Amino acid sequence: MISLAGRDILHSWGKFVFTGVGLGLLIGVTLSMAGVYRGMVDDAWSLLDNSGADLWVVQKDTLGPYAESSSLYDDVYRSIRVMPGVASAANVTYLTMQVVQGGRDVRAMVVGVVPGGPGEPGQPGYLVAGRHMTRGHYEAVADTAAGFKLDEIIEIRRNRYRVVGLTRHTVSSAGDPMIFIPLKDAQEAQFLKDNDVILQQRRRTSENPAFDRPGVPGLLDSIITSQSTNTYVNAVLVVIKPGYAPEEVAEPIRRWKRLQVYTRTQMESILIGKLIATSAKQIGMFLIILATVSAAIVAFIIYTLTLGKIREIAVLKLIGTKNRTIAGMIMQQSLGLGLIGFIVGKIAATLWVPIFPKYVLLLPGDAARGFFAVMLICLLASLVAVRAALKVDPAEAIGG
Amino acid sequence: MADLQRGILIEGLRKRYGEGDTAVDALKHVDMEVAPGEVVGLIGPSGSGKSTLLKCLGAVTEPSAGRMTVGGEIIYDNGWKIPDLRALRRDKIGFVFQAPYLIPFLDVTDNVALLPMLAGVSNAEARKRALELLSALDVAHRANAMPAQLSGGEQQRVSIARALVNRPPVILADEPTAPLDSERALAVIRLLNQMAQQYSTAIIVVTHDEKIIPTFKRIYQIRDGRTHEQAGEGRELE
Numbered sequence: 001m002i003s004l005a006g007r008d009i010l011h012s013w014g015k016f017v018f019t020g021v022g023l024g025l026l027i028g029v030t031l032s033m034a035g036v037y038r039g040m041v042d043d044a045w046s047l048l049d050n051s052g053a054d055l056w057v058v059q060k061d062t063l064g065p066y067a068e069s070s071s072l073y074d075d076v077y078r079s080i081r082v083m084p085g086v087a088s089a090a091n092v093t094y095l096t097m098q099v100v101q102g103g104r105d106v107r108a109m110v111v112g113v114v115p116g117g118p119g120e121p122g123q124p125g126y127l128v129a130g131r132h133m134t135r136g137h138y139e140a141v142a143d144t145a146a147g148f149k150l151d152e153i154i155e156i157r158r159n160r161y162r163v164v165g166l167t168r169h170t171v172s173s174a175g176d177p178m179i180f181i182p183l184k185d186a187q188e189a190q191f192l193k194d195n196d197v198i199l200q201q202r203r204r205t206s207e208n209p210a211f212d213r214p215g216v217p218g219l220l221d222s223i224i225t226s227q228s229t230n231t232y233v234n235a236v237l238v239v240i241k242p243g244y245a246p247e248e249v250a251e252p253i254r255r256w257k258r259l260q261v262y263t264r265t266q267m268e269s270i271l272i273g274k275l276i277a278t279s280a281k282q283i284g285m286f287l288i289i290l291a292t293v294s295a296a297i298v299a300f301i302i303y304t305l306t307l308g309k310i311r312e313i314a315v316l317k318l319i320g321t322k323n324r325t326i327a328g329m330i331m332q333q334s335l336g337l338g339l340i341g342f343i344v345g346k347i348a349a350t351l352w353v354p355i356f357p358k359y360v361l362l363l364p365g366d367a368a369r370g371f372f373a374v375m376l377i378c379l380l381a382s383l384v385a386v387r388a389a390l391k392v393d394p395a396e397a398i399g400g
Numbered sequence: 401m402a403d404l405q406r407g408i409l410i411e412g413l414r415k416r417y418g419e420g421d422t423a424v425d426a427l428k429h430v431d432m433e434v435a436p437g438e439v440v441g442l443i444g445p446s447g448s449g450k451s452t453l454l455k456c457l458g459a460v461t462e463p464s465a466g467r468m469t470v471g472g473e474i475i476y477d478n479g480w481k482i483p484d485l486r487a488l489r490r491d492k493i494g495f496v497f498q499a500p501y502l503i504p505f506l507d508v509t510d511n512v513a514l515l516p517m518l519a520g521v522s523n524a525e526a527r528k529r530a531l532e533l534l535s536a537l538d539v540a541h542r543a544n545a546m547p548a549q550l551s552g553g554e555q556q557r558v559s560i561a562r563a564l565v566n567r568p569p570v571i572l573a574d575e576p577t578a579p580l581d582s583e584r585a586l587a588v589i590r591l592l593n594q595m596a597q598q599y600s601t602a603i604i605v606v607t608h609d610e611k612i613i614p615t616f617k618r619i620y621q622i623r624d625g626r627t628h629e630q631a632g633e634g635r636e637l638e
Contacts, residue, residue, distance in 0.1 A: 001517050002510055004503075011505035011546070315501045318460065319562070320490025320518055394489075395460040397501060398451060398574055 005332030024344025112186020121237035130165035338378030413466030471569030494563030
């Protein structure tokens with residue numbers, strides 16, 4: 001038996017191809033939306049991977065440092081270092097800000113880390129060019145997405161940093177490229193005010209009689225110094241010793257240091273379940289709407305094509321064609337349209353995804369799921385047309 | 401009368417639409433006999449019941465009473481009907497319409513071969529049968545053309561080939577010459593007569609066409625839902 005659907009598609013291929021291209025662009029948008037979500041999840045995982053930590057120690061009762069602000073004294077890490085199972089611990093600060101690169105603003109996450117080599121908590125694990133920071137001040141390692149090159153100068157607040165190394169795909173959960181600078185500089189940058197504000201603050205303090213008492217000559221200087229230094233960090237990153245379970249090390253820190261400690265699993269659930277949950281729901285809604293629109297378009301097109309063939313369907317029924325053959329023809333056409341649409345959509349998504357400003361990750365598994373979803377939607381959408389075709393009376397082929 | 405066991409035999413056929421006061425008797429009493437190899441005309445004014453009779457014979461409308469025999473098989477007998485009407489239409493009845501109604505996305509060969517394919521014949525065998533018929537009807541040279549590329553007369557010949565391809569004992573032709581000029585109309589009737597003879601097929605031609613009515617040897621006129629048999633001129637077809 002010949003394929004009636006195949007012959008019809010070949011006969012009016014232009015109609016099918018153009019409709020398929022239109023549907024394909026819609027499918028391409030749907031695949032890209034799924035890719036945007038996957039990209040966000042991947043960015044979140046990259047953030048955790050790049051930190052090199054097994055545990056995140058943050059301010060008590062906060063979801064820090066990525067989902068909420070967290071503040072710890074910068075000497076807390078010393079006491080954590082001696083806790084059972086801790087191999088190493090290091091302070092880290094995170095500050096999202098605009099930096100200027102070649103005359104353009106780049107939104108970046110500035111990460112303050114203790115200078116050192118790879119493997120140290122907080123340090124970027126792999127560089128694509130240059131070296132890790134070795135000096136305590138004014139060096140930086142930047143992600144290539146920020147656009148900086150080796151030896152280029154980055155201005156952060158009032159300080160200038162030389163780029164000594166480049167990383168790739170070290171981004172924040174929002175997809176902003178990371179710029180690593182020495183911890184002390186980052187602490188300063190977090191609370192550094194402009195000169196006018198500093199002068200005004202010093203004058204206010206020095207004119208406060210409570211701080212400038214004749215009997216305590218060093219008090220004023222001490223207070224002014226404390227006002228201009230930042231002794232806080234956002235988190236302490238902990239690497240645990242081999243053979244220890246993360247929870248086994250985390251629990252004593254929670255109990256004895258009265259700090260919040262997150263394991264990798266908990267941090268993943270915070271990032272994915274809380275930080276990007278709303279975005280995920282937003283994308284989920286888009287996917288539902290796009291799937292509904294696609295189904296409506298396929299249903300409308302197939303229904304219209306079927307109505308245009310009512311006389312032929314009546315003739316087919318009159319000459320003895322089985323209902324299931326006619327239903328099969330309509331369903332196959334719908335699936336054919338879906339196949340064309342999916343191929344066009346996949347190609348379109350693959351072509352336009354690299355020009356997206358944020359990372360979009362197209363996974364083969366999502367494409368496979370998308371393919372089956374498209375086929376299912378097309379199958380369901382064809383049911384309206386199938387119903388119309390099956391209601392056609394073969395007597396319509398005979399006049400009168 | 402020739403062997404009616406393989407032709408058409410209709411006895412006391414009635415068809416009523418609706419019930420009660422609104423009921424309409426489209427067919428009040430129809431008797432008809434068509435022998436294998438015979439072509440008879442069915443004429444009558446609009447609304448006389450021609451199309452209803454054709455639909456009853458074509459097994460797409462169920463009569464209200466009477467008896468119909470097609471190709472030696474009783475297909476309807478006072479409320480009883482043959483169970484597989486679809487197979488009956490496919491295997492025992494060929495249809496030729498006013499417009500050819502060829503499937504626009506199939507070429508000429510496949511338009512004709514589709515019926516045997518639907519009956520389970522292999523594609524190769526079905527196409528072989530189709531090509532034989534297309535040769536007999538002198539349209540084999542258009543075997544690979546699409547219907548839209550054919551003239552009206554060629555399309556009608558292809559539709560006749562489609563009606564004949566399963567060798568049905570009966571062909572129902574509904575105004576087959578309406579869109580054609582005199583010459584082509586007579587050519588179609590000539591073709592139907594040839595095919596009726598060649599394949600021993602009983603053919604009923606429903607028509608208003610004054611050009612072809614004189615060619616029938618027997619005519620059934622239908623008036624007010626009743627058939628009246630009359631002799632035709634049986635004019636020779638050149």
